[in-house]
Amino acid sequence: MKTHVKALVVGGGAVGTGIAYHLAKAGWDTMLIERDELTSGSTWHAAGLLPLFNMSYATTHIHKYSVDFYKGLEAETGLNPGFYVVGNLRMAQTDARMDEYMLYSSVAETAGVYHEFLTPAQIKERWPLVRTEDLKGALYHPQDGYINPADVTQAMAKGARQLGATIERRIQVNGYRWTGSEWIVTCARMVEQGGNLVASEETFEIHAEHVVTATGNHAQRTARLLGIKIPAIPVEHQYIVTEPDPALVEWRKTNPQHPVLRDADAKWYVREERGGWILGPYERNAPARFLYDVPQSFRADLFPLDLERIEEEYMSMIHRLPSSETVGLKDDYNGPICYTPDGNPLVGPAPGLRNMWLAEGFSFGITAAGGTGYYLAQMMTQGEAEIDMASLDPKRYGSWMTTEYAARKNEECYEHVFILHHPDEEREACRPLRTAPVYDRQKALGAQFGQVNGWERPNYYGPLDAPSNFDHDSRSFRRGEWWQYAKAEAEALRETAGLIDATAFTKHLVRGPGATAFLDWFTCNKLPAVGRINLTYALTATGTTRTEYTIVRFAENEYYLVSAGAWTAYDADYLKQCAAEKMAEFGWIDIHDVTTQYGVFALAGPNSRAILNEIVKDADPATVLSNKRFPWLSYRNIELGMCPVRAIRVAYTGELGWELHHPIEMSAYLWDLLLKAGEKHGLKLVGARAQNWLRQEKSYRAFGNELGRDATPMEAGLDRFIDLSKDFQGKQAMLDTGIRSKCVTVLIDGPADADPWGKEALLHDGEKIGRLTSGGWSVAFGKQIGMGYVRSDLAEVGQKLKVRMFRELYDVTVVEDSPFDPSNARIRKDG
Structure with missing residues (x-):
């Protein structure tokens, strides 16, 4: 057996074999090890469905690749993967569900996935067994359907072997050790003992430059061995198999296989199985299992059934397929399927570790196996994937994550598989958890909260007497009840002043003798002078955008970095890893995550200076906030009442304004002070949704939307923030990439009752030429607004395009960057 390889894949389910196949195809010397037999985890009892797309752009691409890839496996390997291309019919009982499917359709169109809509009459004509x-x-x-999980896994395994990979079974990993250049993986040979698998005394080491863990239900054990947190915990999933249905058997005499049925409003899928049906429900109260470890006695095993838990879903299947009412049950399963708190898998570099890659938490592992292997192999061998994989990055969860949190959120995620997925969806489990000191004050003032990285953050402020279910009932795929409140907030900030809680912002302090040289190499813009700030970007090695920073320079070698609140661990890991690599060259660099030490209030609007003048303490309070003493894009230490504040003159909304960074223990005091001072100046509390609309009026790019690892800063239209006279990480790769598409801002003459969500396709002459990445309503222009990427030849101001919303095409016009106040006169306003 080999003891030295380029890449070691740990885990022999569908995901692991898909990764081994694609790493071998990329030319890497690859070994896969499995503690039991291939497919002995959740793969063996999976139903094998292949849903092509959902609302996630990255996941849709992964699923599409898998479906296409599986169709060619037999020709390549000689093994039939058992792919039955029977189609997938997503049925809707409500208008809201049809709206959801129209948004699904938008994502599918951007990814090039074929689909069609059917009326009830057309469904009945094609498939008369369906009510x-x-x-x-x-x-x-x-174009999709279902596949045999064991067969497709074995086909990928054979393909991997044909490409040079080695696959070894009955090997368990007991330890990982990084030497600085490679991983030494301590292993034990597994043997049968009384029907259980136990580790023998035969131990050995495997040396690998890279390791990928695809350990499925054993993710918590993997996390302990690596000393990290992996919020992948299984949840019980039951499904039942019926005896043959005579009506189906008769129908099949002259017809092809029935498509997979999904009645999302009834919370189940159904597919044909040897003349009968498989029913797979996603019911309430399915428990998480294996929170800490999988028992040695649990191999290809199942849990005891709890059929009462799925009685409602079973009865709804009988309603939808009346012929199934008299059919008996043939078999039933209750097995573990891994979930994560948001339902997306964890794919990418492990936090804090070099050359350690995770592929964990797959609730749709069969569908994702091929695509995960393809895109993860690109990340490992080329530096980045061709699509932005940040939404799946394991570091989207920080160190605050606990086992209890992951288990309860994973249970919620399971229950929500078929719940309406509004883009403004906010799930309630485990909340509130991370709260700013002003949380209770905000709640008393009508705040309706969203969650970002565990933090509670006001999305908007509703009525003071709102019932507890107000926000839930306000959600819609069109303009929900919340829309009027966000609109009023946006108008107030443009006309008077608005106060936004931005405490969740990620904040890092970077200092030391090497700090300046490091940040100059790490980011693409000039570093600011002492007392000034700059907007800048850290690039990937392939030249795409990795992180957006506002850099504040406190002293010659002391900097304060502010970045997106959703990406704290993601940003911290990259920043520290790059600094560690460069410390020998640049000198000592000290980096501290100070996110939870400072609260942040963003005060903006024409009256914001007047409000601060009411409470600022200075020898000459009338001038301290003037352009002369406190110009735009600068920072000052000021005192507001008794609160010391690091004030930054910048506003994400494009108005005169300041970010007020302050000791978090003084947040309540400062909040009260600002609200009292703002009473006579028309101050209004503003949430994240209005802020998102306002930043689009200024063409401010957002990380995770316009900014990501699939576009360079030049493609994002950020040339003014790139200093090509200096060397910086990713510079040459960025230049070599060129301009594949351009980021634009557009105004839309859209439907009267809806705004784009940033998932819609852009078209020209009937051809898809781009997609929106953000969308909303513009109070300045009185119409829908959006940002997105289009073909570079169609990015000129004035270009006419179309956007598809709710299956209809609407007129789109490309406008100049920062269509609202393009000269920034309002931001620079003196006083």
Whole structure:
């Protein structure tokens, strides 16, 4: 057996074999090890469905690649993966569900996935066994279906071997050690003992430059061995198999296989199985299992059944397929399937570790296996994938994550598989958890909260007497009840002043003798002078955008870095890893995550200076906030009442304004002070949704939307923030990439009752030429607004395009960057 390899994949389920195949195909010397037999984890009892797309752009690409890849496996390996291309019919009982499917359709169109909509009459004509009188319609994608999980895994394993990979079974990993240049993986040979697998005394080491863990249900053990947190915990999933249905058997005599049925409003899927049906429900109260470890006695095993838990879903299947009412049950399963708190898998570099890669937490592992292998192999061998994988990055969860939190959120995620997925969805489990000191004050003032990286953050301020379910009932795929409140907030900030809680911002202190040289190399813009700030970007090695920073320079070698609140661990890991690599060259660099030490209030609007003048303490308070003493894009230490404040003159909304960074223990005091001072100046509390609309009026790019690892800063239109006279990480790769598409701001003459969500396709002459990455309503222009990427030849101001919303095409016009106040006169306003 080999003891030295380029890449070691740990885990022999569908995901692990898909990764081994693609690493071998990329030319890497690859070994896969499995503690039991291939497919002995969740793979063996998976139903094998292949849903092509959902609302995630990255996941849709992964699923699409898998479906296409599986169709060619037999020709390549000689093994039939058991792929039945029967189609997938997503049925809708409500208008809201049809709206959801139309948004799904938008994502599918941007990814090039074929689909069609059907009326109830068309469904009944094609598939007469389905009851349709209470349906609104369906979304049908005929190119997918279901596959045999064991067969596709074995086919990928054979393909990996043909490409030079080695696969070894009955090997368990007991330890990982990084030497600085490679991983030494301590292993034990597994042997049968009384029906259980136990580690023998035969131990050995495997040396690997890179390691990928795809350990499925064993993710918590993997996390302990690596000394990290992995919020992948299994949840019980039951499904039942019926005896043959005579009506289905008769229908099949003259018809092809029935498509997979998804009645999302009834919370189940159904597919044909040897003349009968498989029912897979996603019911309430399915428990998380293996919170800390998988028992040695649990191999290809199942849990005891709890059929009462799925009685409601079973009865709804009988309603939808009346012929199934008299059919008996043939088999039933209750096995573990891994989840994560947001339902997306964890794919990418492990936090804090070099050359350690995670592929964990797959609730749709069969669908994702091929695509995960393809895109993860790109990340490992080329530096980045061709799509932005940040939404799947394991570091989207920080060190505050606990086992209890992950287990309860994973249970919630399971229950929400078929819940309406509004883009403004906010799930309630485990909340509130991370709260700023002003949380209770905000709640008393009508705040309706969203969660970002565990933090509670006001999305908008609703009525003071709002019932507890107000926000839930306000959600919609069109303009929900919340829309009027966000609109009023945006108007107030443009006309008077608004106060936004931005405490969740990520904040790092970077200092030391090497800090200046390091940050000059790490970011693409000039570093600011002492007392000034700059907007800048850290690039990947392939030249795309890794992180956006506002850099404040406190002293010659002391900097304060502010970045997106959703990405604290993600940013911290990259910053510290790059600094460690460069410390020998640049000198000592001290980096501290100070996110939880400072609260942040963003005060902006035409009256913001007047409000601060009410409470600022200075020898000459009338001038301390003037352009002369406190110009735009600068920082000053000021005192507001008794609160010391690091004030930064910048506003994400494009108005005169300041970010007020202050000791977090003084947040309540400062909040009260600002609200009292703002009473006579028209101050209004503003949430994240209004802020998102306002920043689009200024064409301010947002990380995770316009900014990501699939576009360079030049493609994002950020040339003014790039200093090509200096050397910086990713510079040459950025230049070599050129301009594949351009980021633009557009105004939209859209429907009267809806705004774009940033998932829609952009078209020209009937051809898809780009997609929106953000969307909303513009109070300045009185119409819909959006940002996105289009073909560079169609990015000129004035270009006419179309956007598809709710299956209709609407007029789009490309406008100049910062269409609102393009000269920044309001931001620079003196006083």
